[in-house]
Amino acid sequence: MNSTINKEQLVRFINRETSLSEDHQIFRWIAESEGNREELRQLYETDRLSRQKNLSAQINVEDSWSEFSAKRLNVSRKTSKPLLNYWTRIAASVLILVSVSVGSIEGYRLFTDSNNTKTLVQLHVPSGEKSIMILADGTKVWLNSESSITYNPLEPRSVNLTGEAYFEVSEDKSHPFIVHTELGLNVRVLGTEFNLRCYPDEAIVETTLDKGRIELFGKNIERPVEILPGQQAVLSENSLNIKNVNAQLFSVWRNNELKIQDSSFGELVPLIERWYGVSIHLDARLRDQGQFTMTIKTESIRELFMMMQLTSNFQYEINGSEIRLKAK
Structure with missing residues (x-):
């Protein structure tokens, strides 16, 4: 394990006991290597199994880590039996789920599109819960309750959102990151931080920019529109309105x-x-x-x-x- 992240930190991370700065440190550690992502996935699995068996809600650090180490050693000796099945490997290669409530991890699924030509990854967060995920490119996504994010593992910088999410997009000038909604407004970015809200029952799309720049486009917008930090764009009844706001107020849900x-x-x-x-x-x-x-x-x-x-x-x-x- 990377010396900057110890097992106690990861356990506290799973139990929602880390600070925002510690979260960012762990996110960077996750993005460093597949080995790090695998370690965290295994610890999540250990926690999930212990909860299913009605054991203590808090992870016992030493027991959990011993169980994880034993599993890892056992897997290495049985190379003919892969740890994850084919579908899970597709998802695991592009997604690490960091759940802020145990129930939300159950909303993770894989399926094929209507043409049966693409494998899609979807995370749905049920009512009353929130989740954090990190994509293969390093982009971090906070999902609010009753929200879903869907994407093709082969195109991880193009996602579909229903509900509300906060994005910290990893910069890649050659590959813009695009968020699609079903309500006629899409967001194109290179590297930035913004909140996007598009619940179907609200019939509006609201995006608020914290840092960087984003471009809005879609079937209900005549031409692409760029907004700046501290601005909010609201699409309602095919009318796009942009105003200055205190952007931080629209993403405080991340901090409960x-x-x-x-x-x-x-x-x-x-x-x-x-x-x-x-x-x-x-x-x-x-x-x-x-x-x-x-x-x-x-x-x-x-x-x-x-x-x-x-x-x-x-x-x-x-x-x-x-x-x-x-x-x-």
């Missing part, structure tokens, strides 16, 4: 923060559903009411509703993951 700005009940409910992984039935009388501005961090959903009741007159009923919001 949800910022709400002047939102009605109707606008807020889908955000709450994704954030907490719940289903909310909203009284139609409340849909256009409310003007909520807040930041959600570690608050329970009950605490959230109690805060909302300080400025709005409504009742709530919580039954497991089913919630009803009613007008008084």
